[in-house]
Amino acid sequence: MTRVVVVDDQTLIRQGIRGLLEVADIDVVGEADDGRAALAVVAETTPDVILLDLRMPRFDGIWTLERLRAADVDIPVLVLTTFDDDELVLAALRAGARGYLLKDVTLDQLTRAIRTLADGGTLIAPSITDRMLRAIRSGPSPVGPPGGHVPGLTEREQEVLRLVAQGYSNREIAEVLFLAEGTVKNHISTILTKLGARDRTNAVLRALHEGILD
Template sequence: MKKIKVLLADDHSLFREGVRSLLEDQDDIEIVGEAEDGLEVVKLVSKLNPSVVLMDINMPVMDGVEATRAILEAGKKAGIIILTMYPQDEHVFEGLRAGAKAYLLKDTRSKKLLEVIRKVHQGEAVIDPEMTTRLLTELKRLAEKPEEDMPRVQSLTDQERKILTLVANGASNKDIASEIDLSERTIKNYLSVIFQKLQVNNRTEAAIRAVKDGLVEQKDVKGL
């Protein structure tokens, strides 16, 4: 079995110890390294090539948002899960825009954390339900911006628009593949094209774009 390589990044050793203990009990997960600050995270990702990074948002030297941006701008494919203590953390949306795949509260149950690690490894995105209020507030703010501030969904084909609609409504790649009778690999390829056309980094930003252009209703957007 090919294991999911995970890098732990948090400046609190006690928290890392707790997460490490949980992950070491999983047959499909391997901890490849640990970091105490954002700059160290960036260096270790380059060296160790983890599949998933558990990233504390508040770290010395370089915070989780900056580290996420640096990792992805360097072309690394790690799925980044940003962790925070507070559902109203002001950096929530910044992290998602930087390219994080998931955002979770640090008091998330162990079972949920393991589920999210596996989903992110598969390319999915996840947002803690308690943090959706913050996301929807940002959606509303962006929806009120002038149209020229963002690219529009009109450049998408009918198939791409359908996929974007499903993404905005919380569907996973597997769900979308089943809905339109295509392989998950094909769906991933479609999403890459959609992200490029819309000039976004992830599913969350794509969903925001869909709301902004009226492709879906804001009330229908679910945690991705």
Template sequence: MIRVMVVDDEALVRSGFRLILSSAGDIEVVATTTGAEAVETVRREQPDVVLLDIRMPDVDGLTVLRRLHALPKPPVVAMLTTFDADEYVLTALRSGAAGFLLKDTEPNHLAQLVRTLAAGGVVMSPKASRAVWQNHPGATAADDEEAGRVGRLSEREREVLVLIAQGLSNAEIGGRIHLSAGTVKDHVSAILTKLRVGSRVRAALLAQRAGLLDDDTRRRPEPGR
């Protein structure tokens, strides 16, 4: 059972996410709360996944994210946003968020996205992440230099990187391209080393920045299909 917590300042959003996710047999919404109570609630409930509003009036999502990552056993955190070009999203991803979801995500996709997060995958809409890069004032030439490291990857490593950016876990990547989980793990380790990043999310961001997803997204299946 995947234990999920929803943090949002709007009661309607919290109720909506609880209703949708609770209908999945393998997901339990253990709590919904506001930003001010988020850290204490996480300590008490120990969720696997936290869906965290990035813009809240009491305590902003970036502050909550930093506090959650300071916990001894932090949960997987994905940011919730209304805007596909939210200027705070890139900062959150660089700060350890495992991805972001738009609040108007199709209800029938939401449970699968939570499963992806719980399995260690990345949740990041290619279309929305392009908008994040294009509209973020901190996306500079230095980011382009980082993205240039993608050129150092082998063809197989680039293939694995695209699948990482699509949110697939190591087991799912192995099933997709017929490799053992151990071999995929070795590829992922090599990719992170060559790109000089410490997480799958940062690797996925560089894949997006380098344009690897531009052609591939047309072939990407919808979540749950």
């Protein structure tokens, strides 16, 4: 069973999400009302996915993402918020979020997103994807080394990156491309190095900005 920590400053929202997820056979192993409390709960419970609101008093979602990254906590974070502001979306992704959904999603969409992240994939709400891509293409490169130089990816690495961009997990990529899962992990490690990206989501952002992916 997938294990989740829910981080939201509103008690009713947390309780509602817990009740819905438990009906869907997802185990809510902890709750927190701000980022500082979230760090403690995550350290204690080591969930498969962190479900994170962005706008919270005191220690908000971006603060939480940055602290998790600084502590090398490799637990995927799915942002679940009412805010679809372009700058906030990009800030969350740059800070390390692997997924971004709005709170108007259905239970089925939410559970599928949680399981996708738990399985190594990424997911961004389709309703904000077009605006996000326009912002990436019109602004400075979101990740990567100074100067913007991106070493070329091999054809196989581009195939892997396209599937990563579509939210495929390592296992699913291996099945589609008839590769060993360890080989896929090696390809992804090489892609991250070449793109100067710290994780899969930032690799996709970098590749979109540089025109490697369309």
